[in-house]
Amino acid sequence: MASGAKDEAGPGGAGRATEPGGWSAAFPQLRFLAPGGIMADAAPAGARHGERLIALHRAMTLTRCFDTKAIALQRTGRLGTYASSLGQEAVAVGVASAMRPEDVLLPSFREHGAQLWRGVASYELFLYWGGDERGSDFAGPRQDFPVSIPVASHAPHSAGVALAFKLRGEKRAAVCILGDGATSKGDFYEAINFAGIWRLPALFVIANNQWAISVPRAAQTAAQTLAQKAVAAGIAAEQVDGNDVISVADATERALARARAGEGPTLIEAVTYRLSDHTTADDASRYRDDAEVSRHWAEEPLLRLRQYLAAQGLWSSDQEEALLAQCTAEIAAAADRYLATSPEPPEAMFDHLHAALPPSLAAQRDAALAEARNLQENPGRIDG
Amino acid sequence: MAELTLVQAVNAALARAMQEDARVLVLGEDVGRDGGVFRATDGLIARFGGDRVLDTPLAELGIVGLSVGLAAQGMRPVAEIQFSGFIYPTLDQMVNHASRLRTRTRGRLTCPMVLRAPNGGGIHAPEHHSESVEAMFAGIPGLRVVIPSSPAKAYGLLLAAIRDPDPVVFLEPTRAYRAVKEKVEDDGRALPLDRSFVLREGSDLTIVAWGGMVRDALASADALAAEGVAAEVIDLATLKPLDRATILKSVARTGRCLILQEAALTGGFGAEVAACLAGEGLTSLLAPVERVAGYDTVMPLPRLEHHYLPGSPRILAAAHRVLEYR
Numbered sequence: 001m002a003s004g005a006k007d008e009a010g011p012g013g014a015g016r017a018t019e020p021g022g023w024s025a026a027f028p029q030l031r032f033l034a035p036g037g038i039m040a041d042a043a044p045a046g047a048r049h050g051e052r053l054i055a056l057h058r059a060m061t062l063t064r065c066f067d068t069k070a071i072a073l074q075r076t077g078r079l080g081t082y083a084s085s086l087g088q089e090a091v092a093v094g095v096a097s098a099m100r101p102e103d104v105l106l107p108s109f110r111e112h113g114a115q116l117w118r119g120v121a122s123y124e125l126f127l128y129w130g131g132d133e134r135g136s137d138f139a140g141p142r143q144d145f146p147v148s149i150p151v152a153s154h155a156p157h158s159a160g161v162a163l164a165f166k167l168r169g170e171k172r173a174a175v176c177i178l179g180d181g182a183t184s185k186g187d188f189y190e191a192i193n194f195a196g197i198w199r200l201p202a203l204f205v206i207a208n209n210q211w212a213i214s215v216p217r218a219a220q221t222a223a224q225t226l227a228q229k230a231v232a233a234g235i236a237a238e239q240v241d242g243n244d245v246i247s248v249a250d251a252t253e254r255a256l257a258r259a260r261a262g263e264g265p266t267l268i269e270a271v272t273y274r275l276s277d278h279t280t281a282d283d284a285s286r287y288r289d290d291a292e293v294s295r296h297w298a299e300e301p302l303l304r305l306r307q308y309l310a311a312q313g314l315w316s317s318d319q320e321e322a323l324l325a326q327c328t329a330e331i332a333a334a335a336d337r338y339l340a341t342s343p344e345p346p347e348a349m350f351d352h353l354h355a356a357l358p359p360s361l362a363a364q365r366d367a368a369l370a371e372a373r374n375l376q377e378n379p380g381r382i383d384g
Numbered sequence: 385m386a387e388l389t390l391v392q393a394v395n396a397a398l399a400r401a402m403q404e405d406a407r408v409l410v411l412g413e414d415v416g417r418d419g420g421v422f423r424a425t426d427g428l429i430a431r432f433g434g435d436r437v438l439d440t441p442l443a444e445l446g447i448v449g450l451s452v453g454l455a456a457q458g459m460r461p462v463a464e465i466q467f468s469g470f471i472y473p474t475l476d477q478m479v480n481h482a483s484r485l486r487t488r489t490r491g492r493l494t495c496p497m498v499l500r501a502p503n504g505g506g507i508h509a510p511e512h513h514s515e516s517v518e519a520m521f522a523g524i525p526g527l528r529v530v531i532p533s534s535p536a537k538a539y540g541l542l543l544a545a546i547r548d549p550d551p552v553v554f555l556e557p558t559r560a561y562r563a564v565k566e567k568v569e570d571d572g573r574a575l576p577l578d579r580s581f582v583l584r585e586g587s588d589l590t591i592v593a594w595g596g597m598v599r600d601a602l603a604s605a606d607a608l609a610a611e612g613v614a615a616e617v618i619d620l621a622t623l624k625p626l627d628r629a630t631i632l633k634s635v636a637r638t639g640r641c642l643i644l645q646e647a648a649l650t651g652g653f654g655a656e657v658a659a660c661l662a663g664e665g666l667t668s669l670l671a672p673v674e675r676v677a678g679y680d681t682v683m684p685l686p687r688l689e690h691h692y693l694p695g696s697p698r699i700l701a702a703a704h705r706v707l708e709y710r
Contacts, residue, residue, distance in 0.1 A: 104457075133487065133488055133489070133490050134490055136488050136489045136490070136492070137489055137490040137491070137492045138492065142492060143456075143457070143493075145456070145493070146488050146489055146493075149480075150476065150480045153449065153476055153477065153480055153481065154481075155449070156445065156446045156448075156449020156450050156452070156453065156477070157449055157450075157452050157453035157456065157481070158453060159446070159449070159450050159453060160449065160450040160451060160452060160453020160454040160455075160456070160457070160461075161453040161454075161456065161457050162453075163450065163453070163454060164453070164454050164457035164458070164459050165457075167409075167435055167459070174453070186443075186445060186473075187445060187446070187449065187476075190441070190443040190445055190446030190449070191446060191449065193441055193443065193446070194440070194441065194443070194446055194450055197441060348490075349487075352486055352487045352490050352491050353486070353487055353525065353526050354486070354526070354528075354549075354550045355486075355494070355548075355549040355550055358578050358625035359578065359625075359629075360578070360625040360626055360627070360628055361625060
């Protein structure tokens, strides 16, 4: 410690833990596909279904291609601040793959893989992260929620969506994905508490990526697991290896089956790791050791599934190359389309505020239009 | 036609809205068997059942977050917050979600919900039960803020708020809940939102008020009439979006304006009315605009409450200053 530097230990005392909380024996820990592509004997039959595994592999690969392109666009000034999902693809893809189209996804901001699986276009994701509201006007899953930036604030929405399903007698489920940091907020607790008392068809998936920007999982809560937070709300919970897409999908399927059968909500803690910075505006080297990140690369989700597929003779290096080329081309085309899309006209700010523009806002709308016209006619000139 | 108090009119409007539209739900703390702490939801659970009148856990943020989810799914939740001092945890949901879901998704998802709460003091309530929170919500783009001043207004405006396709914050003046009875026809007819009401015409002075202060405005107008002064009284009813035209039209005739607000002076909604007059009505003004408001102090406990609330001595003194300015 440099002379004059303050003690950073905080009120909890010295030795602030930076390693993630341990895997608790208190919860079933699910892992079918281990690093190295080793499949457990206990894996469900569906886990060995070649076509399905290839679809999951394709979706995770597409997600990573999207990620790579988004970061490249941001670094070259053509996209806004972007939250990478590098290393967490299996959580998003695994959860979405077990959902039905009529279910509703309420994502946090790192679930691009789930959104893509659900039919949100990569073009729409680029639009959103490029600063255009039309990116949340999904042509595909019309009832899915847009990403939630204020952490955990979408958790109570999930309870509301699930309550609507239950009241209308619909066999649908609301699926909320949130991060480890989100579990420290009251919103999260209020939501799982609501879901519990009314036995709502809701699933809360904690994508525990070990870091909430710079705060490690161990400094987020003294609870040994995040899954155990469900106990206080009286709802079912389990912990899965979030880098094993098969386990994530399996746990999700079972939770959603329970939800549809009226057996109430579930909390799944999917233990994963954020291999990226928090966002493109973040520099994780300020607070996180490279060695820790390197260690976790060995556990990342895409490699193990590819290794398993290859070992089973279901996937060749030629197929992998072809898939990469295909995903890269698809994402590049979406990016080109995004880059070629003009911003909305300024009246869009007003025209979606209310169902109909209140008369008192008409003058502001007119002023915005006049200013825009003036700028267009006199570029570079600033006047009234 | 029944004579109803304001809180009974709220109850009648809720029942009417629930009867005519199966999507309308009432939710909040103690709104079920207890009928709400002010009895605004009295009898609703017996009539409509526990699937439409939901007693929630004690979680204000969650109640409103739940409502956002319900509304996005096409339901019409009417959420009650028991006291205005407990409404602050809902701000995150109202600012970040309810008010902007339509904008964020370009109309794909909308939020047709009503957030109901009592507002203001004057009933000798405990701490944190008497705050005036309207300006806080009026500053949030995408929200409507509506405050009824009488039983009939409460009935008609609440029906309009529930039927509106966008979120409405409906603040009920606590001290007007049982202060008077008024004939209210339970005919399902809504009053228009986004419009202010001229309750009394006059050519010498415009008094602008809303909620609990409207009765003070009318009483002051009576007192002024005895002095030969004809005061016009405007009940804003909808604060946001503000019906500027009605205010400007009135002040164009009277040239003098007094604004009454129960909330603390600084940053209160009266400042917006004053700014409207300064910006668009300056040439009409014959005197400086005056605001009679609560002090910039913490809302006191009941023993000092009557010193805080702007009563007729302060209102009439200000009215005379405005009238006598030359």
